[in-house]
Amino acid sequence: MQQLTFEVNGRREVVAVDVGETLLDCLRERLHLTGAKDGCREGECGACTVLVDGQPVDACLYPALACEGVSVRTVEGIGTPSEPSDLQKAIVEHAGLQCGFCTPGIVVVLTALLEAVPNPGRANIQTALAGNLCRCTGYAQIEDAVLSLASGAKDGL
Amino acid sequence: MTNIGSDLPRADGWDKVAGKSQYTVDYSESGMLHGCVLRSPVVCGRIVRVDVEAARSMPGVRAVVTATNVGNGRAGMLVRDQTLFADREIRHHGEAIAAVAADTLAQARAARDAIELEAESLPALTTMAQALASDAPLVHPDWESYALNPMAAELRRQGNVAGELIADPDGVDEAFERAHLVVEDEFCVDRQYQAYLEPMSAVARFTDGRCIVRTGSQFPYNIREELAAYLDVRLSDVRVIGQTVGGGFGAKLGCGTEGYAAVLSRAVGGRSVRVVKTRDEDIVTAPVRENxxxxxxxxxxxxxxxxxxxxxxxxxxxxxxxxxxxxxxxxxxxxxxxxxxxxxxxxxxxxxxxxxxxxxxxxxxxxxxxxxxxxxxxxxxxxxxxxxxxxxxxxxxxxxxxxxxxxxxxxxxxxxxxxxxxxxxxxxxxxxxxxxxxxxxxxxxxxxxxNPLPGSVTITVGEDGRLHVLTGANDNGSGAVAMGLTQIVAEAMGVSTGEVIVGLPDTDLSGYDSGSQGSRTTHIVGKAALIAIDDLKTRIFDVARQMLPPGANELELVGGMVRAVGIGDAQVPLAAVFQMANFSNVSLSGSGTYATTPPAFxxxxxxxxxxxxxxxxxxxxxxxxxxxxxxxxxxxxxxxxxxxxxxxxxxxxxxxxxxxxxxxxxxxxxxxxxxxxxxxxxxxxxxxxxxxxxxxxxxxxxxxxxxxxxxxxxxxxxxxxxxxxxxxxxxxxxxxxxxxxxxxxxxxxxxxxxxxxxxx
The missing domain is CATH 3.30.365.10 (Aldehyde oxidase/xanthine dehydrogenase, molybdopterin binding domain)
Incomplete structure (x- = not known):
């Protein structure tokens, strides 16, 4: 075990982790942040996506010990059920989720997109989602949700 | 009407979008062990030897089970042709051979890898043409002895043909003889994997001699039936509690990991065991679309x-x-x-x-x-x-x-x-x-x-006037419960969707439901809810009449109030009706069951x-x-x-x-x-x-x-x-x-x- 000190959702955390432990296991098993999901453990589905110093990474492949001193942001740090971010609110209101298992990863990736590109077009959104699989929605309503924010129109809601 | 035809947000949407929904992989119990399954590397063969002794004594290992120590209960949707573990015959690549429960997943996997499997490979029937050849060996030599579920009463079977339909109406040959033109085509399709994002998973324990399983299943009542068959116990000795379903598309109608979690829990004396498939294991063993x-x-x-x-x-x-x-x-x-x-x-x-x-x-x-x-x-x-x-x-x-x-x-x-x-x-x-x-x-x-199969709903008015909906139907992600059923109940009860709480299925508590399959949930369970509401409304109105001015005969539910039609603004809130009912020996609960009546054929x-x-x-x-x-x-x-x-x-x-x-x-x-x-x-x-x-x-x-x-x-x-x-x-x-x-x-x-x- 080694000691890891890093910031998670704005709070300093000190945890003991195994050598070779993934960031995903550290977040889920040690910090009980279960929003990031283990969908494939091979970096394909994107359900485990979190932000490391603002950059989306597949937490299932990212070593926990590589996080010393960094700032990690998970879906729990983006909003809550009672105080969702604008993006989370738009996804619910555009029916941009169904089973919801991929949704945390998609929220994280699109939060990063909107921070980098405040007014993305549909093509930007689709490219940003290239690392996130959603089997339920066919993506269109997720894209609609982001576009409603990008236009600033909030879709009349 | 405001709830029907409206794009209302789904009831479970806020938790899902915030990563707060609890899927089976997010659920754990005190003292929970981790299980995994050894699967056959052989496509077709015979087990010569499975030696689990070395695995059993490894650190953290609490149980190792195989066909020889879990009994030989058979289950299946139509034909009960499947056991939890291969007994002597191995019939497909990935078939379960043994399962291990240990303190950690890493320990369980290490022990699984230490199990010695010796299997003799036999010629495999890997195509339908091979299986249909007149001299083909039988995949199930004992097919005639398998029990059939009621739905299989008309099923026609013979050897490697697990189900056959023949329709031979008069006039086909004559029409072809007279034909001016005959067009003939051959098509083929390959298999398709459901690829739900949540791999199959279950948590099982034994309490008071009964098996309690939590799983994000599309069909909890079928899981109960299959588990009872595998475990060779009474149906009612299995309790299946639904979790949020991370996608299923048909694959989560039957047992995937539930049986392994259950037999491992039984083997360790009842402690909780969680079994989660890895993605490659999930692909190899999912009930994919047939070629x-x-x-x-x-x-x-x-x-x-x-x-x-x-x-x-x-x-x-x-x-x-x-x-x-x-x-x-x-x-x-x-x-x-x-x-x-x-x-x-x-x-x-x-x-x-x-x-x-x-x-x-x-x-x-x-x-x-x-x-x-x-x-x-x-x-x-x-x-x-x-x-x-x-x-x-x-x-x-x-x-x-x-x-x-x-x-x-x-x-x-x-x-x-x-x-x-x-x-x-x-x-x-x-x-x-x-x-x-x-x-x-x-x-x-x-x-x-x-799909016409039956579903049932019970709706209860709570102390604060909110509506609790109990059903065996689970939302597979489609919104059939989180939107469809919720909006139907809200509309018929004259409340907003926020006043309707639909719980997760629990086979001890909710009535029977035939599962999220065949596009049935909104139609069937929604109809069962309306029948329940007919029952419930009669009870609500009988109590409310005692609370409203004389002459309040015709009543309606509007905005959480029982209102007398045509008598000024006389009304009483549902919460007050509950209080009155509670001391009047009236249960403010209504139940309904519905299945579509089959047409003539x-x-x-x-x-x-x-x-x-x-x-x-x-x-x-x-x-x-x-x-x-x-x-x-x-x-x-x-x-x-x-x-x-x-x-x-x-x-x-x-x-x-x-x-x-x-x-x-x-x-x-x-x-x-x-x-x-x-x-x-x-x-x-x-x-x-x-x-x-x-x-x-x-x-x-x-x-x-x-x-x-x-x-x-x-x-x-x-x-x-x-x-x-x-x-x-x-x-x-x-x-x-x-x-x-x-x-x-x-x-x-x-x-x-x-x-x-x-x-x-």
Whole structure:
């Protein structure tokens, strides 16, 4: 075990982790942040996506010990059920989720997109989602949700 | 009405979008152990020796179980042909051999890897042709001794044929003899993996001698039935508690990990055990959509009218039957499509092979059957030099015409309405070429069904007037509960959706439900809720009358109040009615159970017919416009138009999601998803190799909703979820055939297939 000190959702955390432990296991098993999901453990589905110093990474492949001193942001740090971010609110209101298992990863990736590109077009959104699989929605309503924010129109809601 | 036809946010949406929903993998119990399963590396063989002694003594290991120490209970959807572990025979790659429970997952896996398995490989039947050969060994030599579930009463079986349907009406041979033209086609489709994002998982423990399992299942009551059979205990000694379902699409109707978690928990004296499949394990063992081979011949007279058809099909069950033996019966109902054809001879078989078992995937064999039927219709039209839609229109059933089972289709004209709607949105202009790009348009039309099986609901008024809905139905992600049922209850009770709380299923508490399958939940469970509300309203009004001024005879529920109609503003809140009822010996609870009444059909229309009639039909037309890159062979969807009849739209945004998502799965099945068997093993065993459509691969589907309220359905609603996937492969394959100018007969249509067609 080694000691890891890093910031998670704005709070300093000190945890003991195994050598070779993934960031995903550290977040889920040690910090009980279960929003990031283990969908494939091979970096394909994107359900485990979190932000490391603002950059989306597949937490299932990212070593926990590589996080010393960094700032990690998970879906729990983006909003809550009672105080969702604008993006989370738009996804619910555009029916941009169904089973919801991929949704945390998609929220994280699109939060990063909107921070980098405040007014993305549909093509930007689709490219940003290239690392996130959603089997339920066919993506269109997720894209609609982001576009409603990008236009600033909030879709009349 | 404010709740019906409204795009209200789904009840579980806020937790899901914030990562707070609890899936089975997020659920743990004190002292919980971790389990994993040793699976066969052999495709077909005999177990010579399984030595678990070394594994048993490894650090942290609490139990190792095999067929020899868990009993030999058999379970199955139709035929009870499956055991939890291979006993002597290994019938497919990935079949379970042993399971381990340990303090940590790493310890469990290390112990699993230390189990010594010695297996003798035997020649495997890896194709249906091999399994159907007259001298083929039997995949299940003891098939005659297996118990059948009630649904299998009419099932016709023989050796490696796990289910067979034969319809042989008079006049087929005569029509072919008289035919002016006979058009004959052969089609084949490959397997498709459901690819839900949440791998199969379960947590089990034993308390007071009963097995308690938590699982994100589509069909908790079936899990209970299968577990009771595997564990050889009374049905009521198993309790299944639903969790949020991370997608299922049919794969989570039966046991995946539940049985292993349960036997491991029993072996360790009742401690909780969690079993989660890894992704490669999930792919190898999921009940994927079956591969199938289909042959259609149609006789035509001199005027180009269809006069008879022969349709035969073999579908691959894999090593165990699951749902697949009933698919020949489903094929029968759709063998003529939605057309007047004359007599249709059908021969369909589900075949055991030494391959991983296939099962239910959204729309079951509908996508394959309509692919064959609607591609065939295009081929006939081309032979007649007639516009494909005009040819269809000439033959389309009219209101009151009968299907192959003799059942009358009362409202067949809706299919014409759907065809006209897609024609208006996307007129077919014929194939075009621009440089290296070939464009084409293709269509498909037909009818689909709403699963009629029973469901039940109990609704209780709580102390604060809120409504608690108890049902065995689980939302598989579709929104059928989180939108459909919730909005139906809110509307009928005169409250906002926020006043309706639908709990997760629990087989100890909720009434029976037949699972989220066959597009049934909104229609069936919604109707059961309305029956429950009729019961509940009578009780509410009886109590409220005592609280309202004399003369308050006619009452209504508005905004959480019981209001006297016509007596000023006399009203009393539901919470106050509860208090009064509580001290008046009245339970403010109502229950309802509903299953669709089957329509009349012709007995004897077919032999081996496990599903004799089709209930609550819906009507559909799809049109796809594709662009084929003649250099790379890639196919891109330019536009996709759907006209779908839904009865009544409860939540249009929710329906849009079902259509967009269903088309996405149809595009995958048609163009990119390929689960290839090579000598009994899948080639694609990761989400990298198994190519799901991405956001950039998908068009935004244009949707025309047709509403023809069903007299029985809740506010007129019918099933919605499966049909988008059912018709997509036919429409897309017709469009690619149109663009390339060559017919395609096999799914998926890969870039290699396109380039091969262009070169020949």
């Amino acid at each position: 199938a081979e289909l042959r259609i011949r149609t006789a035509l007279d001199a005027e180009g009218n269809m006069t008879a058809r022969e349709f035969s099909c073999d579908m691959d069950c894999g090593a165990y039957g699951l749902e697949t033996p009933t698919f020949p019966s489903i094929l029968f109902h759709f063998a003529a499509g939605i057309y007047r054809i004359g007599p249709v001879r059908v021969h369909a078989r589900a075949v055991y092979t030494n391959t991983p078992p296939t099962g239910a995937f959204r729309g079951v064999n509908g996508p394959a059957v309509y692919f064959a039927v609607e591609r065939h219709m295009d081929n006939i039209a081309r032979r007649l030099n007639e516009d494909p839609m005009a040819f269809r229109a000439r033959h389309m059933l009219r209101d009151g015409d009968t299907l192959l089972n003799g059942q009358a289709l009362a409202d067949a004209h809706i299919a014409r309405e759907a065809c006209e709607a897609v024609q208006k949105s996307l007129p077919a202009v014929g194939a075009r070429q621009s440089g290296d790009r070939l464009r084409g348009v293709g269509s498909a039309t037909g009818f689909w069904v709403t 012709t007995p004897g229309c077919a032999v081996g017919l496990t599903m004799p009639s089709l209930l609550t039909p819906t009507y559909h037309a799809h049109r796809a416009e594709v662009e084929v890159d003649s250099v790379t062979g890639n196919v891109r969807l330019l536009r996709y138009v759907v006209a779908q009849e839904v009865g009544r739209a409860i939540n249009p945004d929710g329906i849009m999601g079902q259509i967009q998502g269903g088309i996405a799965q149809g595009i995958g099945f048609t163009l990119t998803e390929n689960l290839r068997l090579v000598d009994g093993r899948y080639l694609e065993r990761s989400l990298e190799a198994y190519r799901l459509p991405l956001a950039q691969d998908l068009p935004r589907v244009e949707v025309v909703l047709l509403e023809h309220p069903d007299s029985e359905g809740p506010f007129g609603a019918k099933g919605v979820a499966e049909p988008p996937l059912v018709f997509a492969p036919a429409a897309i394959a017709n469009a690619v055939s149109d663009a390339v100018g060559k017919p395609f007969y096999k799914l998926p249509i890969t870039p290699e297939d396109v380039l091969f067609a262009l070169d020949t």
